[in-house]
Amino acid sequence: MKLIGPFKQIITLANLPLKGKINEEQLEIIHDGGIIIEDDKILTIDDFNSLVSSYPQIEIEKIETEQILLPGFVDSHTHICFGGNRAKDFAMRLDGKTYLEIAESGGGIWSTVTQTRNKTADELKDITLKNSTQLSKQGITTAEVKSGYALSVEDEIKMLEAINMANQESEIDLLPTFLGAHMKPKDFEGTNKEYLELLVKDVFPQLQSKKLANRIDIFVEQSAFTVEEGDYYLNEAQKQGFEITIHADQFTAGGSYLATKYNALSADHLEFSEEEEIKNLANSDVVATVLPGASIGLGMRYAPARKLLDAGCCVSIASDWNPGSAPMGNLLTQASILATFEKLSMAEVLAAITFRAAKALNLSDRGTIEKGKKADFVSFSTFDYRNIIYQQGQLQPTSVWKNGKQINL
Secondary structure: OEEEEEEEEEEOOOOOOOOOOOOHHHOOEEEEEEEEEEOOEEEEEEEHHHHHHHOOOOEEEEOOOOOEEEEOEEEOOOOOOOOOOOHHHHHHHHOOOOHHHHHHOOOOHHHHHHHHHOOOHHHHHHHHHHHHHHHHHOOEEEEEEEOOOOOOHHHHHHHHHHHHHHHHHOOOEEEEEEEEEOOOOOOOOOOHHHHHHHHHHHHHHHHHHOOOOOEEEEEEOOOOEOHHHHHHHHHHHHHOOOEEEEEEOOOOOOHHHHHHHOOOOEEEEOOOOOHHHHHHHHOOOOEEEEOHHHHHHHOOOOOOHHHHHHHOOEEEEOOOOOOOOOOOOOHHHHHHHHHHHHOOOHHHHHHHOOHHHHHHOOOOOOOOOOOOOEOOEEEEOOOOOHHHHHOOOOOOOOEEEEOOEEEOO
16 A cells, blocks of 8 residues: 655546536546555545545655646557558658559558568567557556558467567557458458458457457448448457447548447547537447547548537547557647647546546546546646646656556656
């Protein structure tokens, strides 16, 4: 048992709604507070001096400078397991080249597929681990990591093995998701449907027998898989007991329909969700995960986060860190920029990268600072929590705790 504090402010994010709007007046703020942890869980939070008096023999981890405390951040959509680099693609995009022109020059997603296939599982593990360390320095204590850059049975399994190996060594939690249905690979001679049937027949059983992943994702888009093809694939995934998430409505609407039909954990992207899609999401338990990093990377419109919240959706914000469309990988900066364009309250932003993001991963044991939750939290050297969003990612964490243990930043 240990007492950590005092903190100028502890923003617990407790007792807030999972869906819809949140204003700053709803935030619980404990001033000059302390937090007691036992093993890897939070035991209690209160005024620091009161806790010292109530637990006179307790070990104290004294905070000597002015700091505020928040729950550890959750990045619920990343692609941090990949080989190679796509800086050339980005430069060509800035020069006005189209996706087709970039692909024809040897770029695009297929260049990442080729480079990822050429990596060993150990090399991919090391890349994922290095990237996860960058996430931890940002205050992220849980991150989802997708496969989907290998696009063959053998190599997708290799990616998932690498992600799981990285999780064993990482200081933060890495949750694997199978995204073999990212696109049909160029070297697969059959149809889209036949490729999906191959994944169902040859990969799904291995995911379960080897305990590689319990989450299935598919990119539903004109350039990837149709709604009808996604319908088949998700039906098979649901029948076999997998959790579901979907790349939906990024360039055209349609994928979010499948998300609500199959009660997916989340529908991610949503840049082209309109009134009907927003209404359907609001009437469901699907988390609407918006990815401002992809909008910044591609120079396109943001997901309608304000409309989603006003309609009553549960909105999370994730980085989409990947080598192609979202290379920034800085969740706090992206979320802060999105807030300025979509007019999100600071409370809504913080909810979207903590407990609402945890909901997108079906995790109820983290994302808030309250009794019984995981002792995952992050501190910043400032006198006011609002400075974190105000400085748009320039203010970096001072300390990060995972399962009650401080991570070496």
